[in-house]
Amino acid sequence: MVKAVRVHEYGGPDKLRYEDIEIGEPGPGEAYVRHTAIGLNFADLHNREGRYPLPSLPHVLGGEAAGVVTKIGPDVTDVKVGDRVAYAAGGPNFPPGSYAEARLFDASRLVILPDEIDDITAAAMIVKGLTAQYLLKSVYPVGxxxxxxxxxxxxxxxxxxxxxxxxxxxxxxxxxxxxxxxxxxxxxxxxxxxxxxxxxxxxxxxxxxxxxxxxxxxxxxxxxxxxxxxxxxxxxxxxxxxxxxxxxxxxxxxxxxxxxxxxxxxxAAFAWFFRSRPELLSRAADLFDVVLRGVVKVPVNRTFPLADAAEAHRAIEQRQTHGASVLIP
Missing domain, CATH: 3.40.50.720 (NAD(P)-binding Rossmann-like Domain)
Incomplete structure (x- = not known):
């Protein structure tokens, strides 16, 4: 069992439930990722409200996280146990679910992190940075x-x-x-x-x-x-x-x-610009490059305990945050 934040019905921050869930063992192509930091995004609020419907209810919120691979299922070759990784959920095949101490995730959608990028920064930037990348480089190339x-x-x-x-x-x-x-x-x-x-x-x-x-x-x-x-x-x-x-x-x-x-x-929807692992890795490499060179800095404005996800949502709704905010399991 792991702790997670789920919604059983759509609504305000009061609908978030911090509770135990069972996630099982990794199946073919899956990795078990123990989260160390979890990104907060405005889309999480839309999921909670039902504007962006979840696949089913109850369901764990959250579209990005960083952590460590602790187990792998059969046929996994893209990552190994002990790798520091981050991921961005998005699209019907990679649903939300990062507001948890751990989760199972498609190993082919995990990105191995450079040693120089810490977990909090990674969790704060993987969705937001990849979004910036595809918007500026593909949707409308800026120069x-x-x-x-x-x-x-x-x-x-x-x-x-x-x-x-x-x-x-x-x-x-x-x-x-x-x-x-x-x-x-x-x-x-x-x-x-x-x-x-x-x-x-x-x-x-x-x-x-x-x-x-x-x-x-x-x-x-x-x-x-x-x-x-x-x-x-x-x-x-x-x-x-x-x-x-x-x-x-x-x-x-x-x-x-x-x-x-x-x-x-x-x-421009995130999922349509990350349809294959090579595309994911290429865009992630571009993001990591500008961060490692100091071209892009990723300021983390606030951190919240995972158990206080409702407080984090209220802060975002009341415009009390700027930049990135992160949940810590």
Missing amino acids: PGQTILLHAAAGGVGQIMSQWAAHLGARVIGVVSSEAKAEQARQNGCHHVLIGSQEDVAARVRQLTGGEGVPVVFDSVGKDTFETSLKSLRPRGTLVSFGTASGPVPLFDLFLLNKMGSLTITS
């Missing part, structure tokens, strides 16, 4: 001379993306919710920082780009920023939607994209 708009620039993904995009030569306009978060965004590579609640973001973007608008907006907020994001784009610009922190985007007449400048919208 020198471009100006990009990034919502939630002081969040876990936002802090990594702003540093990485600046390193790639882009000018980064970050949007945050408070002056305190604005300072964080500046420290993490944003050249201009806008406080969304205090100014007309689209108008300021036009001002900063000579009236043209930006070629790409990265938006993880959803409902509250959707219209602003579209208004911030230049003709033939692209809105990359990769989250709905404020709620789902509203129903939209597709032909309006034509009238606004032949714009493009894409919804």
Whole structure:
């Protein structure tokens, strides 16, 4: 038996249950991973609420963790007992389940960690860093001379993306919710920082780009920023939607994209960019490279005991966190 945090019914933080579960022995292709640190993501709240439904109830929450392989099942060749690893859950074949002292996981989806990256940093960055990687390198390749708009620039993904995009030569306009978060965004590579609640973001973007608008907006907020994001784009610009922190985007007449400048919208989901082990390892190697070289720093704002997962969720909902937060089993 191991301790885990599960939901038996959808709802608020009060629906989280810290309890004993049985996880069994690893089967063919599986590894038993003893967790040392567990990443917190906004998607965990969506799973808890039922906006992103879980495969079944009750179910353990959590999409990323770091730990040690303590057992392996038959036919496992990608990892061995004693390896320090991290993983990102995502998609129907790799469901949530990291809010636990240990879990069974497909060994082919485990990434062996470099010695120089500690477990807390690894747990804080594996989902967020890989998300930044596929957004900046594949969904909309960012490079020198471009100006990009990034919502939630002081969040876990936002802090990594702003540093990485600046390193790639882009000018980064970050949007945050408070002056305190604005300072964080500046420290993490944003050249201009806008406080969304205090100014007309689209108008300021036009001002900063000579009236043209930006070629790409990265938006993880959803409902509250959707219209602003579209208004911030230049003709033939692209809105990359990769989250709905404020709620789902509203129903939209597709032909309006034509009238606004032949714009493009894409919804970029994590699972579709990690469909094979070679792709996973290639993207992870790119992430590890920028972290090891100090190009991207992964600040961990807060740690919470696993038993206090409900408190952690409340802190995220009340915007008391910035950057990454981690659960410790």
